[in-house]
Amino acid sequence: MPKLSLFTKCVILFAAVWLFLEFFIGGVWSVPLPASVIGMYLGLILVAILVHVSVEDDRFREFLRPIKETLADDKRRTRCTVLFVLVPLVMLVFTFSKVSTKAEAPASVRIAHPAPPDELTYGDKVIGPIQEVENPFRHLEKDDKDAFRAHAENGRRVYYQNCFYCHGDDLDGEGHFAHGLNPLPANFQDPGIIPNFQESFFFWRISKGGPGLPPSATPWDSAMPVWEDYLTEEEIWDVIIFLSEYTGYKPRTFGEAAH
Amino acid sequence: MQKPHIRIATLILMIVSFIAYVAKFPAFPIASENLLPWSVWFFILALANIILWQSVIKLLSFSLMVIWFYAFAASVVPDTSTATVDLSSIERTPEAFVEAGEIIFNGKGKCNTCHTLDPSAPKGRCPDLSVIGSQAGTRKPGVSAKDYLIESTYEPHKFLVTGYGNIMPPVWKPPISLSELEIETVIAFLQNQGGDVDLTPFDPPVDIESAADVVEELPPLLSGDVERGKRVFVDGAKCIACHAVAGVEQPAGQTLDDGVEVVAAPDLSEIAALNSLRYIEESILLPNALIVSGYGSVTVKTGGASIQGTLVSQDNENITLRVKDAAGVETEQQIRLSELDPEPIEALTDLNANGYFWIQAALADTGETISGDLLEEDEENITLQDGGETLTVSKSKVKVQATIIDFDENVIVGELVAENEDEITLNVDGEEQTIDKFDIDEGPTYSRAFGKRLYVTSPMPNNFPLLLSVGDMSDLLAYLSTLTGTVEAAVAEGESQDEAVEETAE
Amino acid sequence: MRSIRNSSKNRLALLFGLLAIYLFLVVVPVAFTQDATDTEYRAFPKIGSRNAAWIAAQLHLLFGSFILGVPMFAVVIEYVGMRTKDKRYDKMAQEFIKLCMGAFSTTALMGGVLVFVLIWCYPKVMNKMTGIFGPTMIFYVFLFFGETFTLYLYSYGWDRMQGKVSKMWHLFLGVLLNVFGTAIMFVSNAWLTYQTSPATMDSRHKPIPLHNEETGEFIGTLWQAVNNFTWMPVNIHRLIGNVAFGGAIVGAYAAFRFLVAKTKEDKAHYDWMGYTGNFIALCGLIPLPFAGYWLGRDIYKFNQTMGINMMGSLFSWLFIIQAVMIGVLFIGANYYLWSGMTRIKGGEVYARLRPYMVGIIVICVAVWMTPRTLIATAGEKAAMGGPNHPLIGYFGLMTAKNTVVNLIILTTFLSFLFYRRSGKTPAVGWRKAGNIIISGIFGLAVAAIVTIGLIGFKVETDFRVEVLTPVQVLIALAVLILVTAIDLIMYRKAMRSSDINWGQMSDRSQYVLILLAITFTSLMGLMGYARSGLRENWHIFGVMPDTSPDAFTPLLADAVNVIAVIIVIFFALVGFIFWIGLWGDKKKAKLANLEAGNAVGDD
Secondary structure (H helix, E strand, O other), X not given: OOOOOHHHHHHHHHHHHHHHHHHHHHHXXXXXXXXXXXXXXXXXXXXXXXXHHHOOHHHHHHHHHHHHHHHHOHHHHHHHHHHHHHHHXXXXXXXXXXXXXXXXXXXXXXXXXXXXXXXXXXXXXXEEEOOXXXXXXXXXXXXXXHHHHHHHHHHHHHHHHXXXXXXXXXXXXXXXXXXXXXXXXXXXXXXXXHHHOXXXXXXXXXXXXXXXXXXXXXXXXXXXXOHHHOOOHHHHHHHHHHHHHHHOOOOOOOOOOOO | OOOHHHHHHHHHXXXXXXXXXXXXXXXXXXXXXXXXXHHHHHHHHHHHHHHHOOHHHHHHHHHHHHHHHHHHHHHHOOOOOOOOOOOOOOOOOHHHHHHHHHHHHHOOOOHHHOOOOOOOOOOOOOOOOOOHHHHHHHHOXXXXXXXXXXXXXXXXXXXXXXXXXXXXXXXXXXXXXXXXXXHHHHHHHHHOOOOOOOOOOOOOOOOXXXXXXXXXXXXXXXXXXXHHHHHHHHHHOOHHHOOOEOOEOOOOOOOOOOOOOOOOOOOOOOHHHHOOHHHHHHHHXXXXXXXXXXXXXXXXXXXXXXXXXXXXXXOOOEEEEEXXXXXXXXEEEEEEHXXXXXXXXXXXXXXXXXXXXXXXXXXXXXXOEEEEEEEEEOOOEEEXXXXXXXXXXXXXXXXXXXEEEEOOOOEEEEEEEEEOOOEEEEEEOOEEEEEEHHHEEEEEXXXXXXXXXXXXXXXXXXXXXXXXXHHHHHHHHHHHOOOOOOHHHHHHOHHHHHHHHHHHHO | OHHHHHHHHHHHHHHHHHHHHHHHHHHHHHHHHOOOOOOOOOOOOXXXXXXXXXXXXXXXXXXXXXXHXXXXXXXXXXXXXXXXXXXXXXXXXXXXXXXHXXXXXXXXXXXXXXXXXXXXXXXXXXXHHHHHHHHHHHHHHHHHHHHHHHHHHHHHOOOOOOOHHHHHHHHHHHHHHHHHHHHHHHHHHHHHHHHHOOEEEOXXXXXEEOEOOOOOOEOOOHHHHHOOOOHHHHHHHHHHXXXXXXXXXXXXXXXXXXXXXXXXXXXXXXXXXHHHHHHHHHHHHOOHHHHHHHHHHHHHHHOHHHHHHHHOOOOOOHHHHHHHHHHHHHHHHHHHHHHHHOOEOOOHHHHOOHHHHHHHHHHHHHHHHOOOOOOOXXXXXXXXXXXXXXXXXXXXXXXXXXXXXXXXXXXXXXXXXXXXXXXXXXXXXXXXXXXXXXXXHHHHHHHHHHHHHHHHOOOOHHHHHHHHHHHHHHHHHHHHHHHHHHHHHHOOOXXXXXXXXXXXXXXXXXXXXXXXXXXXXXXXXXXXXHHHHOOOOEEEOOOEEOOOOOOOOOOHHHHHHHHHHHHHHXXXXXXXXXXXXXXXXXXXXXXXXXXXXXXHHHO
16 A cells, blocks of 8 residues: 555545534534534644644655645646646536525524623613622522522422423423524523523513614514513512522622632 | 746735725626625735745735735624614715615615625525616516515515515514614615615605504513404414304404315314313414314325315224315215225335325235235334234335336336336236336336325314414413303403413423 | 944934924823814714724824833843843844834824824813823823833943943833833723723722713712723733733744845844744733633623623624634744744654644634634524534533633643753753653643533532632643743753754744734734723713714624724834834944955955
């Protein structure tokens, strides 16, 4: 077997990474990765390969040798010809893919987490600066366990009466209606949701719903209802307690851990 | 490089293309950002300069490329701008309106998400608008250009360009919520695309002020409004067309959309008393999950004729169908199961799910034909019962039948023996026949076995999850949950609702 | 003859510098006296007020960083030169101070332009700001004078103050110059951080607003306005950033000179200069993420909305571009170190490990760059079941990012360690044990950092932010200090088996130095935009709304386009200053040749 040139090895490595991302992660292990992510990772692999081969002069020459040979050496004329046919062909395919009809919706920009207003309100009633408002029943967790449990239970009732249709009976965002909604309902079992926001943030999102999204949170098409029209203030705080009790994630607080 | 003027030309072109990229010049020479944007020009020219030049210019090209790379990376990332236009003091001139309309088109209005302004752009989700100014008057017969644009923005569903779906939201509604003045500027901008701007004020076909109050409310599920649920039941989803409810009358002269047949459906007057809310919800979303006996729809073939009707009853020997004839007269027909025609089974999977109850198959190894009632099936085997005998057959050992129709319309049915690129060989009644594929008009169609089936489906449309909004759905559920037979009492009793919910929650 | 030419050039520079300062100091008060109460905004022609102010401010800041970062570099190098008695260091430091002179007048000029633009386009804002910060502006003027005179003394006194005692004084002048520079930066930081966070803090570090909620009237003291919520974090962040920026610019200058150098000696000299610049840049780069982390945390504490806007909402994609740039910085810095090993015989020993290090860094950068919400078409989102991928979605969380950034820093440190060791053999008897201990420390640290990172997915965010992340950082810093200490002792009397062949570097490595400098500058531009853009449509956040036509957040693509223009202008000007420097050197070289020829002739 002839010894593989450095260039070939690099091409093989690149192809292997692509296959790994596209088919192993995207097929065998998990669900497919978006093209943007695969592109980014492949770009990084290309950088890694170029870094590795170009640090030393000798290795870089060795890496470039097949390329130079293909372009200049008469013995490699066939390879050169193939290349000169292949490259325009690839460009043709690329151009075609660019102009061909696609009915798919463009990649939409969705802001991961909308920024809340400065002031937390319930209807017209001002509760306080969103920064400082705390769940009025949170302190019961330490002071009165039974009362706290009662609030969590009430939260459970509110949740299963109102929220579970979309957010699912396991709070994982897979309720009956979930497949019909875009954006999908929040998945509270995700480690990136509850721990990252203060309870006042959840109060804001629940009470104001989709119509209350700020201008920057395009495209404002969340189907989340304006719950302050239907739930009492206490019920909203209770359901927030239930969310964190059920999932085991604690909402974001500031400066408490040190105490 | 021997020729310095080539190098200098490349250098100048690179700098020009960098400026063109940063300053967002229109694409050149192909006027499409998709095919040949300035970024490609710059990239190629910068590479060329890095190769052609030495020292300082090489360094300059490299540096520009790095700066360009970051700008390019940022342009790839999807992003939004919060740019809006202050229209409070806009002058009523075509220039001002077109300018403001362009910003709204690309900003608050989100029009550019689906519409393009580039005739060479690939076909998008919605029509290209690059010449809409001159085309608007020709789209819909009898409608002037301006009226067409007004209608398309206020009531986009009224006229669809051929080849495009009904996907555009009315832009005056949330979440886009353009004001009347903003829509006027967008219309002016669109008129400017190949046409003349006409700023004559007009009366919008929709009264935004009063309509906005209605649409902004998104009711939650079980706090749904019973009265509105009733309206959904009667007018919105038109459930009343098939389902009777005591005390509710079908509006006179109401017609259903095409493709939905009015059939007898269960009376829902006492549905909430008889079933849990979870069941009701499931029945709306997945009508086939459970079919109330006597209401399933079925199609059978007997003696070559196909009969469609409602399955009234069935036993081991007979089925009774209620069939409606062309005049709309309903009669009941009894059909013996043994009289049903066997239908080919393309693949031997999901036989039970497809309603097969009797199977006939020819075995590949012995040539023997077996038949019987389908007892069991799994991935590999089927088990049939013929009289008192039980036969288990591997699905792979079943002969494949092929049906071919030649140009003389002769139907040749036989067991598939061999097939290659040009010919196909069948065993017809013990005789091998080889047919040139050139002579085949239709087929070959293959089937592995034959069976009789009774495929019962719900006649109810299964697209209610798409037809009903979340709000409609909750209203409808709220209404249905009041139907306990004693209409007035149930509305007053909130308790029964809660119980139903508790049940669902478990 | 030489002295005449030199001094004529210097005087010209001095004249321009004084002219710029005159513009800056005289025009400002005059402009302020104009009646500015009625007009809220005036539109800047063609490019708009915001772009004009943006370009002027960013250029002013970049040049300001240059004349703060480079003297820092120069003083450190001068000190090193004094301690090692190596003349090369002293020469290099002087070379840079000369470059500073040109940059200094440009800075003042840009400052003048900025003040012009602000007063012309935003009279009402400036009125409000001067109302609060008036006294600091006078203080600023004095500091500016102080800096000017120390810089001139420091630069022109260089050759004269070479005696034993006078050198100490000269060094003191350099330190004083940096004190002035830092103070100037702190004062101007107060103004702009005040716009972002007009609140001071109580003893429990909670924000106290400084304006009457109803009327918007200023109710605090001047010191409270200066010592506002984000002032100190920004000060520290910028100070460290300036060290790194100074190093990177020096590196780029050296690379430029290396690439155009004709002689072997020149190549060796600029190679060595580039190495030193890159080393200082690296020293600044390593603590920079931690300083940024502190600033980000304080922004969250000041206003959660602003924090979410920054990391999760309006500016979240900007941080993906930032991640790309930081990835480039770390990969580039390592590339340079690895290239450096090729000029030392004995570096090949460590080259075997390089593929693994490339692998670690690239994987870490990949995690660092993976956004939480992926860019996906509707079809891809449906396939993933949402905007987050079930597997790589975890990479988007902060705990993953903190973990990989610590790993990148450790790997970069390891590259540096290998570079230092190349071609040396330790003379101590316990070198085997020492190596085992160092490997053990690295192994334990990596295990601990990864474990803490994994725990971070499970715990309360507050606990993670306040305890776990600092612990990770402390582990990484402890490794840096501990291993450096052990390594220093181990190699104190090491035998050098081969010298560093300065000048034997590939051109590619020099391009990497340029890449680093441009990336650094772009990063500063980008982060400057983020810091300023976070206010959204407020001039002073929550107090004075921006009602001008520019009161919106532009597309990221548009913003980076403006930044690209700024970077091009900056490097064009810097390149011009470098080029002028090249002229002077050429003349000097010619003269030196002439003199040498004369000397030969005399013999």
